[in-house]
Amino acid sequence: xxxxxxxxxxxxxxxxxxKNSMPANRFxxxxxxxxxxxxxxxxxxxxxxRKPVVDWFEIISENFMIGGGRPLHILDRILDQYRVxxxxxxxxFGSAExxxxxxxxxxxxxxxxxxxxxxxxxxxxxxxxxxxxxDLLPMPYTFEAARLTAQKVREVRDFLEVPIAVENVxxxxxxxxxxxxxxxxxxxxxxxxxxxxxxxVNNIYVSSQNHNFDPFTYVNSVPAERVAQxxxxxxxKFKKYILDTHDHPVLDPVWKLYERxxxxxxxxxxxxxxxDSIPSFREVHREAMKANRFLADTTLAVAx
Amino acid sequence: MKLVTLxxxxxxxxxxxxxxxxxxxxxxxxxxxxxAYAARFIKPNDRLxxxxxxxxxxxxxxxxxxxxxxxDFPGLHAVLGGQRFESMxxxxxxxxxxRSFTLRNLGAHLETWLRQNPSWIRNKxxxxxxxxxxxxxxxxxxxxxxxxxxxxxxxxxxxxPNLQLSIQPYVQLLELHYPVxxxxxxxxxxxxTADFASNAVNDRRKRSKVRAVAKLEPxxxxxxxxxxxxxxxxxxxxxxxxxxxNALRNGKPIERAIELAFQKSSIPAAxxxxxxxxxxxxxxTLGWFCRPDENVxxxxxHEKRA
Numbered sequence: 213x214x215x216x217x218x219x220x221x222x223x224x225x226x227x228x229x230x231k232n233s234m235p236a237n238r239f240x241x242x243x244x245x246x247x248x249x250x251x252x253x254x255x256x257x258x259x260x261x262r263k264p265v266v267d268w269f270e271i272i273s274e275n276f277m278i279g280g281g282r283p284l285h286i287l288d289r290i291l292d293q294y295r296v297x298x299x300x301x302x303x304x305f306g307s308a309e310x311x312x313x314x315x316x317x318x319x320x321x322x323x324x325x326x327x328x329x330x331x332x333x334x335x336x337x338x339x340x341x342x343x344x345x346x347d348l349l350p351m352p353y354t355f356e357a358a359r360l361t362a363q364k365v366r367e368v369r370d371f372l373e374v375p376i377a378v379e380n381v382x383x384x385x386x387x388x389x390x391x392x393x394x395x396x397x398x399x400x401x402x403x404x405x406x407x408x409x410x411x412x413v414n415n416i417y418v419s420s421q422n423h424n425f426d427p428f429t430y431v432n433s434v435p436a437e438r439v440a441q442x443x444x445x446x447x448x449k450f451k452k453y454i455l456d457t458h459d460h461p462v463l464d465p466v467w468k469l470y471e472r473x474x475x476x477x478x479x480x481x482x483x484x485x486x487x488d489s490i491p492s493f494r495e496v497h498r499e500a501m502k503a504n505r506f507l508a509d510t511t512l513a514v515a516x
Numbered sequence: 517m518k519l520v521t522l523x524x525x526x527x528x529x530x531x532x533x534x535x536x537x538x539x540x541x542x543x544x545x546x547x548x549x550x551x552a553y554a555a556r557f558i559k560p561n562d563r564l565x566x567x568x569x570x571x572x573x574x575x576x577x578x579x580x581x582x583x584x585x586x587x588d589f590p591g592l593h594a595v596l597g598g599q600r601f602e603s604m605x606x607x608x609x610x611x612x613x614x615r616s617f618t619l620r621n622l623g624a625h626l627e628t629w630l631r632q633n634p635s636w637i638r639n640k641x642x643x644x645x646x647x648x649x650x651x652x653x654x655x656x657x658x659x660x661x662x663x664x665x666x667x668x669x670x671x672x673x674x675x676x677p678n679l680q681l682s683i684q685p686y687v688q689l690l691e692l693h694y695p696v697x698x699x700x701x702x703x704x705x706x707x708x709t710a711d712f713a714s715n716a717v718n719d720r721r722k723r724s725k726v727r728a729v730a731k732l733e734p735x736x737x738x739x740x741x742x743x744x745x746x747x748x749x750x751x752x753x754x755x756x757x758x759x760x761x762n763a764l765r766n767g768k769p770i771e772r773a774i775e776l777a778f779q780k781s782s783i784p785a786a787x788x789x790x791x792x793x794x795x796x797x798x799x800x801t802l803g804w805f806c807r808p809d810e811n812v813x814x815x816x817x818h819e820k821r822a
Contacts, residue, residue: 274618279661280686282746302617308520315617340523344614345530345577349523357519385569386559389517424561452563453572 239375239408240440241329245481247503248297252486255493256286264497268295270483271326274302277318287326296326297441297481299410300333302344303368305378305401306351306361307337311368320372330375330440332410335361335398350383353390353397362404369407377408377440382418382447382456394419395433408440411477413469414456414485418447421454427465431472439477444470444503445485459488461499467506474506482507526557530573531613533606538578540571581609584619588655589626591647591700594725595640604636620659623652643732646692650700650750653688653741657748660686663806671800682808683765688741689758695735697750702728744802756781757795767808 236242246267251259258264269290276287290296300319303311323331336348351357369376380398392400402409411434413427420427444467446460462470462484474480484500528545535541544553554566561569585605586593593601612625627648630637637644662684671681683689703725738758740751753761756777763773778788799805 277618278620278659281659281662281743283659285746308518308523312617337523339617340520340527342615343527343531344617345527345573346580346614346619347530347573347576349526349530349573352519352522354519360519384564384572385566386561387522387557388559389522389557422561452568455572 237408237437237440239330239377239438240481241375243329243481244479245295245297245329245441246479246507247500248481248483249493249496249500250299250483250485250487251290251296252490254490255496258493260286260289262493263293264493266294266497268297268481270297270299273298273300273319273322273331276322277315291326296328297483298323298326298328298331299379299483300331301348302338302346303333304338305333305335305364305368306349306357307339307364308360309339309341311364311371312339312342316368316371323372323374328374330377330408331372332377332379332408332441334381335378335401336381348381350381350385350387351397352387353392353394355391355400358397358400358404362401362407365401365405365407369405375408375440376405377410378402378405379410379412379443380415380419381412382415382422382454384422384453384455386423393425394423395430399433399435402435402438407438409434409438410441410443411439411473411480412443412445413473414443414445414447414462414466417463417466417469418454418456427469428472431469431476434473434476436476436478439473439480441481441483442470442473442477443483443485444500457488458485462502467502470503471506479507522557525553526570526573529553529570530577531610532574533610534575534578538575540567540574578606581614581619581622582606584622585609588623589648589651591651591696591703592644594699594703594729595644595647596637600636604630607633607636620655623648623655627652642693642734643696643729646694646696647700649690650692650696650739650741653690653739654700654748657686657688657741657743660684660688662686662803665803666800666805666807667803668797668800671796671805680767680769680808681764682767682806683761684742684804684806686743687761687804689761689765690739690741691758692737692739693734694732695737696732697737697739697752699728699732701750740804742802742804756783756791760792760795761799761804 236244248268248270249266251269251271259266271287276283278284287296302315334348336351338345338347338349351361365376365378378398378401380394398409411431413431416427416430419425420430444462445456445458446462447466448455448457448460470482482500482503484496484503486496486499490496529550532541532545540550542550544550551565551567554570558566558569560566582602582605586601589601596604608626608629612629614622616622616624627645630645630648634641663682665684666681738753738755740753740761742749742751760773760777763776764770768776774792781788783791
């Protein structure tokens with residue numbers, strides 16, 4: 213399969229499509245990572261004692277931006293055996309205020325320790341005037357917000373000296389002041405910041421149901437060459453909206469979006485998020501490996 | 517509308533306390549109807565009003581923060597009881613919203629705030645303050661900074677009247693009026709299996725915790741909250757040991773720290789030297805000592821040296 217794809221690419225590059233056989237790009241540090249698992253404390257013992265084969269682990273940066281103790285000891289042991297990518301939850305690229313200097317310094321220390329090839333955080337806001345909501349609040353999709361957010365992404369990248377990928381969030385509200393739609397806003401930010409995208413296809417699905425848009429239009433509008441990583445996850449349906457709960461296996465509509473994203477972006481580092489009601493490591497791993505159904509034949513995929 | 521103006525307005529609504537039935541308040545921050553306030557910023561859709569969409573974030577904010585407080589302060593929860601604890605947390609968070617990028621620091625100002633707002637702990641002021649101090653020390657000891665540890669063999673190199681020795685930042689020293697260490701261990705006992713426990717088991721556990729609080733008698737204790745092999749331990753220490761460790765932490769030279777430690781001691785002068793030697797050996801074995809100006813990240817380094 214791989215050879216056939218490479219042969220076709222040489223003869224008819226346009227027929228093979230958009231970067232589908234080239235997972236490495238400057239937004240993920242020119243790496244070719246496969247399927248990763250979120251490193252969560254209920255699995256520490258299993259991972260360290262059984263040493264399962266996992267291509268890479270994604271860590272929540274904030275859990276390790278501390279002085280010492282068990283979390284850093286565990287991380288040291290994980291780093292001895294596995295590749296780690298950092299994912300943050302509180303940089304708040306979209307908050308109007310300047311980045312918190314202490315946050316940045318601690319993050320840089322961790323980046324040096326993990327040697328993460330890229331670093332991701334959310335395209336959202338969550339703090340104002342130094343007060344933190346600890347939530348991923350949706351952006352108003354305005355050109356002013358895009359400009360300020362892109363500027364902040366650049367500042368953070370310049371300070372940390374590591375490629376940055378911004379993740380689209382799931383949302384439950386939209387603002388009157390928005391001038392463009394969500395994917396246009398995402399594109400505006402990543403073009404101005406010249407950064408990568410962590411494409412969360414579950415978040416796209418959740419938001420599409422909450423805001424009545426076609427999720428495939430979103431996936432098809434994203435600049436595929438900027439996709440550094442993909443997130444998949446489960447969600448929960450309520451009577452009037454869908455909540456991004458990360459406490460279920462990935463549902464079929466999300467797999468379909470994932471399939472489409474892979475068709476467009478090619479073989480991309482993929483991470484299953486499971487953060488609540490966390491089952492055994494084996495179950496999480498088995499669920500994540502289902503992504504192989506779509507990754508296996510990406511070299512022959514043709515983007516439309 | 518400027519980005520910062522919108523974010524301030526939304527944050528004020530998101531961080532406003534919920535009603536007793538855990539819904540968003542009908543009154544907006546600063547007065548007026550919340551439905552009108554929400555409609556100024558947020559679009560409705562075919563299923564949810566602007567109010568309802570904003571309410572999702574308002575509820576998420578409080579559920580997340582209250583859950584974090586309950587996780588960090590189970591002992592205070594047991595001391596105050598569930599309802600009072602939750603009301604107290606809401607009042608605390610309304611006055612002291614998080615100013616840190618991490619939820620780990622959410623309770624950093626709780627002791628100070630409770631001292632300024634004693635009505636929340638009126639019947640159990642001393643016990644509650646002891647518990648808050650212990651639970652915050654527990655957090656600090658769990659993931660606080662560890663400098664390069666000095667072992668027994670290193671101590672010989674630095675002995676001398678004016679030489680200084682410091683205490684690991686993660687070691688927390690507490691003088692308490694109640695044996696809250698025992699109470700906290702009792703409260704935490706069985707928490708690991710909470711997810712699998714039946715309601716009956718949970719009810720029995722709750723009653724047992726209430727009994728434990730009720731029967732707790734005052735008793736002055738001195739405690740070092742520390743970690744060993746990455747687990748937190750509560751170690752009872754003598755008053756002289758507490759004074760000595762505090763003096764070292766405050767930068768006193770070793771000889772002066774020993775003098776201060778025994779100022780009010782009932783230990784016979786003849787026994788003091790052996791007592792100090794024993795304490796120093798124990799603390800060195802536990803890895804509590806470090807050089808005052810050392811600034812090296814931790815345990816992995818000293819594990820390699822050992």
